[in-house]
Ligand SMILES: [Fe+2]
């Protein structure tokens with residue numbers, strides 16, 4: 001992967017994947033009084049998605065993918081689908097934030113359904129990431145030339161630090177240690193196999 005922006009997004013995907021598998025693991029205990037999953041942690045996770053990937057990662061991808069649509073690529077629908085998924089995922093994040101917030105406030109919620117919704121959402125996030133990695137980024141690499149990348153780099157705002165993985169925001173400290181513990185226990189097999197080519 002030659003372009004700096006693509007490399008940057010690829011690294012963000014690696015971290016996002018670490019995050020999503022840990023999120024899925026946390027969710028397993030949710031709704032089970034025996035396991036007492038940490039609702040604050042789940043809220044922090046949704047807050048992070050809303051704060052970083054949706055505010056910085058998606059917009060960078062959006063400008064690249066739109067540029068790609070101006071080229072004679074074989075299957076433009078794949079790009080329009082992924083762009084639409086950004087909006088859809090952001091919408092579901094908001095809904096889940098509201099639902100988990102209601103749980104945190106002891107408002108009666110259909111817990112089983114909420115757990116199913118959250119799992120479907122994580123599957124969508126992971127599938128989205130896979131399509132970008134395996135289909136869209138290679139297309140961008142093939143169809144965008146050096147001038148396009150220079151133009152795109154000028155269009156994109158200064159790349160922001162990741163408040164979780166660059167450890168720049170105190171309120172995500174416990175979330176970061178949760179991910180580190182998850183990995184220290186060897187539960188991150190899927191993340192490792194996903195990026196085994198690196
Ligand atoms: Fe994306």
Ligand SMILES: [Fe+2]
Pocket residue numbers: 009013057061129132
């Ligand atoms: Fe992405």
